[in-house]
Amino acid sequence: MRVSFTVNGRRLEADDVWEGESLLYVLRERLGLPGAKNACEQGECGSCTVRLDGVPVCACLVAAGQAQDRAVETVEGLGTASGLSPVQRAFVDAGAVQCGFCTPGLLVAVDELLERVPRPSDADVREALSGNLCRCTGYEKILEAVRLAAGGPDAPGAAAGPAAGEAGGAPAGEAG
Amino acid sequence: MAVTRTPSRITTGVAGGIGTSAPRPDGALKVTGEFAYSSDLWAEDMLWGFTLRSPHAHAEIRSIDTTGALRVPGVHAVLTHEDLPAKTHYGLEIADQPVLAIGRVRFHGEPVALVAADHPETARRAAERIRVEYVELEPIVDEATATAPDAAVLHPGRTDRHSRHVPHPNIVHRQPIRRGDVAAARAAADVVVRGDYEVGMQDQAFLGPESGLAVPAEDGGVDLYIATQWLHVDRDQLAPVLGLPPEKVRLTLSGVGGAFGAREDLSMQAHACLLALRTGRPVKIVYSREESFFGHVHRHPAKLSYEHGATRDGRLLYVAARIVLDGGAYASSTPAVVGNAASLGVGPYEVDNVEVEAVGLYTNNPPCGAMRGFGAVQACFAYESQMDRLAAELGMDPVELRRRNAVSQGSVMPTGQVIDAPAPVAELLRRVKEMPLPPERPWLPGAVVGDGGPDGGAGAVDVRALPGGLSNTTHGEGVVRGVGYAVGIKNVGFSEGFDDYSTARVRLEMIGGEPVAMVHTAMAEVGQGGVTVHGQIVRTELGVERVTIHPADTRVGSAGSTSASRQTYMTGGAVKLACEAVRAEVLRLGRERLGGTSPLWGTDDTGLFLEGGKVVTAEGRPLASLAEVLGSDAIDLTREHHHRRTEPFDLRTGQGFGHVQYSFCAHRAVVEVDTELGLVKVVEMAAAQDVGRALNPKSVEGQIHGGTAQGLGLAVMEEILVSDEGRVRNPSFTDYLIPTFLDMPPMRVEILELADPHAPYGLRGVGEAPTLSSTPAVVAAIRAATGRALTRVPVRPEHILGL
Numbered sequence: 001m002r003v004s005f006t007v008n009g010r011r012l013e014a015d016d017v018w019e020g021e022s023l024l025y026v027l028r029e030r031l032g033l034p035g036a037k038n039a040c041e042q043g044e045c046g047s048c049t050v051r052l053d054g055v056p057v058c059a060c061l062v063a064a065g066q067a068q069d070r071a072v073e074t075v076e077g078l079g080t081a082s083g084l085s086p087v088q089r090a091f092v093d094a095g096a097v098q099c100g101f102c103t104p105g106l107l108v109a110v111d112e113l114l115e116r117v118p119r120p121s122d123a124d125v126r127e128a129l130s131g132n133l134c135r136c137t138g139y140e141k142i143l144e145a146v147r148l149a150a151g152g153p154d155a156p157g158a159a160a161g162p163a164a165g166e167a168g169g170a171p172a173g174e175a176g
Numbered sequence: 177m178a179v180t181r182t183p184s185r186i187t188t189g190v191a192g193g194i195g196t197s198a199p200r201p202d203g204a205l206k207v208t209g210e211f212a213y214s215s216d217l218w219a220e221d222m223l224w225g226f227t228l229r230s231p232h233a234h235a236e237i238r239s240i241d242t243t244g245a246l247r248v249p250g251v252h253a254v255l256t257h258e259d260l261p262a263k264t265h266y267g268l269e270i271a272d273q274p275v276l277a278i279g280r281v282r283f284h285g286e287p288v289a290l291v292a293a294d295h296p297e298t299a300r301r302a303a304e305r306i307r308v309e310y311v312e313l314e315p316i317v318d319e320a321t322a323t324a325p326d327a328a329v330l331h332p333g334r335t336d337r338h339s340r341h342v343p344h345p346n347i348v349h350r351q352p353i354r355r356g357d358v359a360a361a362r363a364a365a366d367v368v369v370r371g372d373y374e375v376g377m378q379d380q381a382f383l384g385p386e387s388g389l390a391v392p393a394e395d396g397g398v399d400l401y402i403a404t405q406w407l408h409v410d411r412d413q414l415a416p417v418l419g420l421p422p423e424k425v426r427l428t429l430s431g432v433g434g435a436f437g438a439r440e441d442l443s444m445q446a447h448a449c450l451l452a453l454r455t456g457r458p459v460k461i462v463y464s465r466e467e468s469f470f471g472h473v474h475r476h477p478a479k480l481s482y483e484h485g486a487t488r489d490g491r492l493l494y495v496a497a498r499i500v501l502d503g504g505a506y507a508s509s510t511p512a513v514v515g516n517a518a519s520l521g522v523g524p525y526e527v528d529n530v531e532v533e534a535v536g537l538y539t540n541n542p543p544c545g546a547m548r549g550f551g552a553v554q555a556c557f558a559y560e561s562q563m564d565r566l567a568a569e570l571g572m573d574p575v576e577l578r579r580r581n582a583v584s585q586g587s588v589m590p591t592g593q594v595i596d597a598p599a600p601v602a603e604l605l606r607r608v609k610e611m612p613l614p615p616e617r618p619w620l621p622g623a624v625v626g627d628g629g630p631d632g633g634a635g636a637v638d639v640r641a642l643p644g645g646l647s648n649t650t651h652g653e654g655v656v657r658g659v660g661y662a663v664g665i666k667n668v669g670f671s672e673g674f675d676d677y678s679t680a681r682v683r684l685e686m687i688g689g690e691p692v693a694m695v696h697t698a699m700a701e702v703g704q705g706g707v708t709v710h711g712q713i714v715r716t717e718l719g720v721e722r723v724t725i726h727p728a729d730t731r732v733g734s735a736g737s738t739s740a741s742r743q744t745y746m747t748g749g750a751v752k753l754a755c756e757a758v759r760a761e762v763l764r765l766g767r768e769r770l771g772g773t774s775p776l777w778g779t780d781d782t783g784l785f786l787e788g789g790k791v792v793t794a795e796g797r798p799l800a801s802l803a804e805v806l807g808s809d810a811i812d813l814t815r816e817h818h819h820r821r822t823e824p825f826d827l828r829t830g831q832g833f834g835h836v837q838y839s840f841c842a843h844r845a846v847v848e849v850d851t852e853l854g855l856v857k858v859v860e861m862a863a864a865q866d867v868g869r870a871l872n873p874k875s876v877e878g879q880i881h882g883g884t885a886q887g888l889g890l891a892v893m894e895e896i897l898v899s900d901e902g903r904v905r906n907p908s909f910t911d912y913l914i915p916t917f918l919d920m921p922p923m924r925v926e927i928l929e930l931a932d933p934h935a936p937y938g939l940r941g942v943g944e945a946p947t948l949s950s951t952p953a954v955v956a957a958i959r960a961a962t963g964r965a966l967t968r969v970p971v972r973p974e975h976i977l978g979l
């Protein structure tokens with residue numbers, strides 16, 4: 001079958017799509033947009049998070065046909081002409097990227113979160129991103145990145161972690 | 177050549193040198209989705225490979241019929257062991273693993289046949305049509321069944337170097353460590369504690385699935401683009417399997433989505449290459465998550481029995497231990513894991529009398545091999561649990577007991593090795609102990625109302641912060657808090673006499689009027705940040721701002737494995753050596769070309785440095801720019817970095833200078849436990865680690881955070897469940913749980929920098945140590961909260977409830 005939809009603002013078509021193919025497969029293998037990642041293909045890890053008509057979904061759980069005539073946004077659409085978006089920048093600056101496999105899905109999820117809740121508390125962030133697994137970072141620096149993107153260290157929710165340690169502990173090296 | 181010097185001048189005139197938190201050079205690509213991971217690769221006319229795997233843990237294969245699969249339209253090749261062109265087995269230390277099963281399968285999920293087709297789904301469906309006739313055999317599942325007198329031998333006719341020394345052919349390797357006189361010490365001990373411990377099978381669970389693209393080349397060879405930890409050792413195993421000379425098997429590293437040890441062994445490398453060579457077309461294989469669980473080795477599950485004896489004032493007199501590691505169907509790195517578990521088996525403590533024995537088994541369970549912490553993790557859970565038991569028996573503070581026995585520089589390990597670098601174990605413990613505790617929460621007995629912090633404000637209960645989170649069914653009535661401590665010791669680099677080395681090529685030239693350095697190594701960047709550090713080292717040593725990182729491939733010498741916390745030490749060390757050679761050449765050229773301009777050029781390099789794109793004197797006075805010195809020439813030099821030689825452990829006594837460097841990390845865990853539901857919430861983790869020198873503090877913190885998370889996972893949720901028949905019951909992220917954002921608490925990290933005089937820049941491998949002590953610290957905290965003995969990880973609700 002043929003599926004046509006809008007991806008990052010561009011009208012695209014995919015031909016010869018099998019009935020069982022997921023939106024994730026079509027994006028990655030047919031449209032050459034590998035930004036959304038395949039890590040579980042069961043909706044458990046969030047690596048494939050994209051927005052479908054603005055709502056974050058696991059692209060691995062969406063049948064390609066369900067995207068017909070709808071708008072899809074992927075990590076490839078996050079940046080701006082002048083470079084990285086603030087959320088992308090914050091992830092790099094905070095050291096929230098290690099292997100980076102979880103990063104595209106997280107970025108799409110964070111982007112949506114900050115659109116909905118511009119100043120999320122740490123608890124909000126943890127809850128909103130609990131569907132995005134990261135095996136490398138222990139999440140601490142991802143939290144820092146979200147705080148940074150939400151308006152820097154003084155943003156509400158930044159200092160007010162569940163514990164004083166939420167602010168990140170002692171600066172590295174200082175202790176030595 | 178070993179680097180034994182810590183240079184005094186390691187400041188740099190350009191930004192982003194060592195000691196700064198320079199950003200990752202691959203960061204921008206990773207946040208825009210442009211970074212090409214191995215599962216993102218694509219080639220014109222590409223086919224998809226799929227692996228048919230055994231549904232049984234132990235079975236004889238009577239026949240394989242591929243005709244049905246070959247008839248499926250779109251299928252281009254179906255391969256079984258009969259199609260293997262050359263060597264049929266491979267392996268890291270022992271070549272015992274068949275590329276495709278021959279006559280027998282030894283674990284659930286073992287590769288039996290391969291399909292290449294034009295769509296992944298076609299390949300999968302075709303594989304279902306391969307008819308394999310199995311006769312199931314009794315599976316060997318533990319030590320008792322493996323070493324029973326009538327046990328089936330899993331690898332008959334072994335000729336590997338361990339086979340002569342093991343008491344049974346189903347034992348891969350056995351390493352005793354004997355020191356002092358345990359019998360005498362036992363007689364003298366005031367207090368003795370004994371315990372049996374168990375560690376479940378943990379999985380690396382990296383997110384980027386095993387995948388790669390093999391492209392047949394015109395010269396009859398193959399180019400493989402692959403996510404791996406060690407390009408050269410992959411090639412060394414591949415070439416004989418493909419029947420090709422090594423130079424015709426070229427590997428290039430593609431984007432790696434995490435590794436943690438699981439990419440040390442081959443997975444789909446040989447399969448993709450065989451299909452590509454057979455079909456003459458590029459072949460891509462991407463594992464599903466389920467296949468990933470079958471396709472790589474796991475952390476060895478372990479059974480450990482420990483006996484500790486001490487004086488009344490808390491001095492350890494002896495430790496006796498037996499550690500049984502289940503290596504599963506194939507050896508992988510089991511011998512080295514056994515060596516680690518044995519030699520690090522008593523922990524970072526001074527003990528004069530030691531009797532430890534570690535054995536690694538062959539069974540029909542999933543193969544186990546390298547995972548972050550590598551044999552030290554299992555031992556750490558047991559010896560730290562014992563230290564708590566001993567402290568309780570002595571009525572002593574558990575941290576105080578540890579500090580009284582902590583090793584320090586000059587201490588003798590049970591292997592007889594003297595620790596010849598700082599070993600601040602007592603200091604690390606002091607630091608985690610003295611960090612302020614997280615505030616009490618409103619639901620805890622005795623908590624001050626209004627001290628509730630952010631979780632909803634004064635006195636309010638935010639259910640998200642309770643054990644069980646949003647799905648909890650109480651409101652905190654039965655919630656109690658506990659605090660636990662642990663510390664661990666991990667070796668850095670390859671041990672036991674292995675000639676561990678790495679190679680780096682550094683090229684310096686003028687491009688567009690600016691000096692640019694290029695670094696070429698075969699180091700696998702698996703997320704750890706090695707490429708970042710290479711740039712920092714070059715900036716520091718050569719004083720140039722622009723550094724490009726050449727893709728890692730097999731056209732340069734081996735970098736060794738990205739494992740054993742060794743890459744910054746080894747490849748970083750090689751980059752440093754290559755830079756030093758380049759610098760010497762710059763200064764020689766400068767002397768030759770411009771020496772007449774200033775007497776300061778002298779006759780050797782003393783007192784001259786490269787900084788800010790210039791040759792400068794010790795006082796920072798510029799002598800010449802690199803442009804003047806280099807002109808249109810490029811300096812391109814390659815160096816190898818070997819660490820000082822270690823030696824194998826004696827096979828009877830375990831004595832020997834076996835490890836090149838030790839690293840240490842201490843943890844404090846604070847947990848809250850719902851004692852009615854058996855649910856745990858880790859409230860905070862605190863860690864202190866000595867890193868010798870933090871080349872990139874932010875990356876170091878990131879490693880400590882990540883390692884802590886994996887240790888927490890092992891403590892409370894992560895386990896591959898294997899049935900009595902040897903079948904894996906939870907090969908998915910639905911059923912194998914790794915910590916989510918909600919499971920990971922805030923973390924405090926303190927970093928010590930006590931330089932190791934033997935290491936480049938004084939650094940100490942960072943990646944693994946934080947994985948060790950995290951697990952026992954969490955379990956100690958749960959014990960403190962509940963009073964339960966808890967001798968097995970992961971801890972489950974039924975253990976907490978005593979069911």
Ligand code: FES
Nearest residue numbers: 040041043046060
């Ligand atoms: S790949 Fe879609 S949620 Fe994991």
Ligand code: FES
Nearest residue numbers: 099100134135136
């Ligand atoms: S950075 Fe590797 S999975 Fe998140």
